[in-house]
Amino acid sequence: MNLRGWLRQQLALPRDRHPLYEPDIWLLCTLFVLVMFGTVMVFSASFPQSVRETGNGYSYLFRHLLWLGIGSLGFLVTSLVDYRRWRGLAPLALMAVLVLLALVLVPGVGVRLWGAQRWIGVGPFTVQPAELAKLGLALFFAAWLSKRGERLRSFREGLVPFALLLGLVVGLVMLQPDLGSATVLAIIALSMFFLAGASLSQLALIGGAGAVGFVALALGASYRRDRLLVFLSPDQDLFNPQSKLLNIGWQLAQARLAFASGGPFGDGLGASRQKFLWLPAAANDAIYAVIGEELGMVGCAFVLVLFLVLAWRGYRAARWAPDQFGSLLAAGITTWMVAQALINIGGITSTIPFTGIPLPFISYGGSALAVSLTAMGIVVNISRGLVPRRVLTKSRHSTSQMQAASAPGRHPSVLRPSLRAREGAGASLGYHAVGRSFGRARRTGERQSNGRPVSRW
Template sequence: MTLRRDVDTTVLLLAVTLTCIGVVMVYSSSAIMAAERFNDGFYFLKRQLVYTIVGFLLMAIATYFNYQNWRKLSVITLIGSIFLLALLFVPGLGVRVGGALRWLRLPGFNLQPAELVKLGLVLYLAHSLTRKKEMVRSFAKGYLPYMIVLGVLLLLLLKQPDLGSAMIIAGVALSMLIVAGVRWFYVLATVAASMPALYFLVMNVEYRRRRIMAFIDPWDDPFDTGFQIIQSLVAFGNGGVFGQGLGTGQQKLFYLPEAHTDFIFSVIGEELGLVGAIVVAALFLMLVLCGIRIALQCEDPFGRNLAFGLSLLLGLEAFVNLAVCMGLLPTKGLALPFISYGGTSLVVCLVAVGILLNISSKEKAKR
């Protein structure tokens, strides 16, 4: 399969660069831990390479797959992802790790349905908002049905529990609704009305309340709730401007929990320094801006909504992960797109890029 000549090469290069950085950093952050746990220092690297190959293959397919066809598949995709999310609660299928029920056990690998739900919701909203047009300004016919769908998704995610993914999905959905023309009053009223529920979900659940306290003052409990963020900050401090050198970081040596997943950006900060961290953050910013540019240049309403939703999804997840690693937000169990270890997240991100590339190619063909 040859590369299309009319794709947005900037978006393609940014996605490939971030993915390659991810492969290198997954190995750097996990080799010693993998050797200790699995007697194979290449354990996570080999699996991430498989995920990368599958992701690139699906990205190439999505690049050639006319994005208009996603309209026909949007409802099916959303229903299918919700079904997979519900399967987590079937005994024997859901895998509980660290108290959270987020993975489906399938032959040869585990699947994280929440990542598929994010893509499914963006596809569904892009299709439905395009179909309803000006009707989205109506509360009963435009806004309320979306809140019902969003409510079902949030309930299933909170049941796992996965508050991080729930907040990402809510943020993306509400932003897409605003851009599509939903009245600001409806959104602001929804956010205001949800504040008591959010307070209850956080402050009345012990581990979440402790995370908030650790975010406010991690040194109040440095060996328990504050341990993770303190070790992350130590990693950035060790890295300085230019870093300690690729592969030579110390915090990944069983000090920093989840070094190859949630806190891989901290390893980047330690080994590649402030310069490396800024480069990675800049790559994400450029990718999001390019995605928004594709949305603004797209004359088709569905393509415009879809490009904006996908760009926002990638950008918001990256922002939250970077902010958590730097102690700017409370700890969340969210991966860094393209870079953190994990098959479902990486594949979904690359498929999203493939859809963006197809949208850009169709617009170029019209000129």
């Protein structure tokens, strides 16, 4: 079979095709608000640095909009293409990611910035393979875990291959080094492993090994030990001119000043003083501090609410996905966005030790923005199997039909299709009565897909 034929076979949909309906409007609106809010804040936070570097206050904004356009195109494609088409390409995607993670370590290929070699130069732009690894890992584990069935609980066929593959990807990322991205990758994989039905003993074993490895990595480099020292030190040491923490914790000290200056309602959009070369990476990892200074606690709470809504709708899509592959994929991508947001916000507010990682959809563009939008397009596509159009137009049916549908023992197929038929076809969930029955079956583990439990949902 030639390459063209193989690709056609991998992209072919299974015979149990399900209809697509309206996308989740809550999810779409939340993404739109996050992206637009992020664009405004990137322009505000990057203006001083943009003027200093290029003499043009709009240069960062233009580059952000370019990456936003690339991400929007990826979002459009993945939101319209049936997500099950990506299942056959998951192994190929993972292999491509592993190659890129290896290439970034090659001298002359990888671009070294701020003491780390995490990027590959593509013309005037740089691409971060670790961001692509998050999507590739989610795709692969969704496809692989959905095929394991009861073998997932086996030590040899479940835990060992999972741990080896995760260790390989995380190890390549740590060689750059990038502890923040490695942590997010581990969280994505472990959450999917749990939802796929892994036993508690497996989770305890791999979680314990991961915790030991995390501590070893955190203490294995001097700059990481310094970050832990800053996190554990009292505030006055960060502002004491005689303290060695003044330089180590400079970014966190300036972030705290930004939050304190903003107060409840902020100094006003564009009025931040810390972004004028006091706060390092103001448009990137530290943009949440700029939000706190300009928009105050209200602006920070607004961002948190947006990510809470994103988590709600993303996990809702995962719970009601038509099959286990879609369920695991939506859960993995949603966990990725929420975990990365919490790590960024927790780090810059000194709630957890700081590690450099962008705030999804809000930090200055680049490959992180483009890949995140592309990934969320898949979640939107999965959500299109959850809101059937007929539910929204049920009022068109006559009163007698509605009464007949609700009468005991009478379930006209035009309004309430057979649950058994819908399960066998792998169709998306429809009508509320069927959805409730289906939800009860799913919570008790009765729903099956090819004879296997679908997920922990």
